[in-house]
Amino acid sequence: MSVPRFHLPEAAPGVRLELPAHQAHHAREVLRLRPGTPVRVFDGSGNEYEGQIEELQRRHATLRLGRPVDPRPESPLRIVLAFSALKGDRMEWVIQKATELGVAEIRPLVSMRTDATARPALLGTRQDRWDKVASGAAEQCGRAVVPHIAPTVLLDQLLAEPFEGARLMFSAEGGAPLRTLPANTSALLLVGPPGGWESSELEHAARAGFRALSLGPRILRTETAAVAAIAALQALWGDLG
Numbered sequence: 130m131s132v133p134r135f136h137l138p139e140a141a142p143g144v145r146l147e148l149p150a151h152q153a154h155h156a157r158e159v160l161r162l163r164p165g166t167p168v169r170v171f172d173g174s175g176n177e178y179e180g181q182i183e184e185l186q187r188r189h190a191t192l193r194l195g196r197p198v199d200p201r202p203e204s205p206l207r208i209v210l211a212f213s214a215l216k217g218d219r220m221e222w223v224i225q226k227a228t229e230l231g232v233a234e235i236r237p238l239v240s241m242r243t244d245a246t247a248r249p250a251l252l253g254t255r256q257d258r259w260d261k262v263a264s265g266a267a268e269q270c271g272r273a274v275v276p277h278i279a280p281t282v283l284l285d286q287l288l289a290e291p292f293e294g295a296r297l298m299f300s301a302e303g304g305a306p307l308r309t310l311p312a313n314t315s316a317l318l319l320v321g322p323p324g325g326w327e328s329s330e331l332e333h334a335a336r337a338g339f340r341a342l343s344l345g346p347r348i349l350r351t352e353t354a355a356v357a358a359i360a361a362l363q364a365l366w367g368d369l370g
Contacts, residue, residue, distance in 0.1 A: 133160055133168045135180075135192070136264045136275060140172040145183070146192050151261075153190035156182070170194055173267070173275035175203070200273030204231040206367035207294070207315040211236035211287055212355045213322030214247040220255070221262045223352045228266035228276055230359045231367065235263070237281040242324040250281040284330060288337040292317045296339040299358055301325050301348050304341030307358075312366045320355045 133156070137146050148156065156162045164182050170192060171177040179195035210227050214220060214237045227235055237250055237259075249255075259278050267275045294315030298304075302325065319339060326334075331341065344357055363369040 133162060133166070134268045134271070135168060135170050136173055136268055137170050137192075138172050138174075140170045140176065140178055140194060142178060142194060142197060144194050146170070146194065148190040148192065150188040153185070153188050156190055157185055157187060168192060169198065171200065171267075171273040173264070173273070175200060175274050177273040201271045202368070203233075203272070203274055204363060204367040205314065206231075206363060208232045208359060208362060208367070209234040209236060209292070209315075209317045210320070210355060210359060211238055211317060212320035213238060213240050213243045213351055214250040214281055215351060216244055216246045219352050220247070220250075221259070223355050224259055224262045224278065225266040226356045227359055228263045228272070229270040230356065230363060230369075231272070232276050232359060233274075235259075235276055235278045236287060237278070238284050238287050239281060240284040240322055240330060241327045242322040244323065251283075253280060256280065285333070287319075288334055288339075296337070297342050297358075297362075298326075298331070298334045298339040299344055299354055300331060300341050302331065302341075304343045307342050307344070307361050308365060310340070310342075310365075314366075316362055316366070318355075318358050318362065320351060320358060323351055 135152055162182055164185055166182045168180045169177055170180045177198050177200040179198055180192045183193050184191045210232050239248055239251055263275050263278055295313040296317050298319040
């Protein structure tokens with residue numbers, strides 16, 4: 130059985146920390162842990178430590194941290210995933226799977242065809258929930274790094290930002306196969322909303338240095354395209370396969 134892992138940003142060698150209520154509940158009621166159980170704790174920035182549960186109640190738990198341990202390696206490819214905000218569970222599913230696949234940063238955006246029910250993301254109302262989803266996914270998959278989830282922006286704002294690396298825009302309207310690109314150490318992946326990009330958005334992205342790419346002959350949902358693009362790029366330039 131794998132050692133239970135917890136994300137606590139304040140983690141450091143030898144300190145005594147208290148788990149947040151939701152993590153304490155999970156440790157006791159779901160994982161069935163007990164005082165004395167060895168655990169691992171990571172800070173979300175790449176550092177991980179041995180630990181042990183000292184006290185565990187229904188919604189209260191304390192941990193004592195020990196020596197640092199070597200975390201799992203991060204991908205040599207820095208991926209920033211920028212995709213049209215989705216409603217409800219679909220958005221959380223993409224964040225979870227992107228974290229598992231090793232992305233460094235997630236950039237929710239709003240474009241012309243973004244679903245109206247997802248547009249309130251611009252107000253930041255789901256930010257805390259999305260951060261927890263990424264944190265939980267990192268706990269489960271063994272990463273010591275939790276990807277940063279940036280505030281939601283309009284597409285035009287994102288296109289105007291500088292980025293050092295490959296700028297890739299996936300479109301159902303067609304484009305070059307991903308395998309034809311020269312390798313890079315960082316990539317910004319741009320995935321559109323249900324219904325695809327408007328022609329004006331494709332033109333604006335091209336002027337901003339984005340290269341139009343295809344993920345094959347089938348039309349993919351936004352969440353499928355996002356995960357497929359990450360996996361394909363990690364297989365080509367990163368640490369999959």
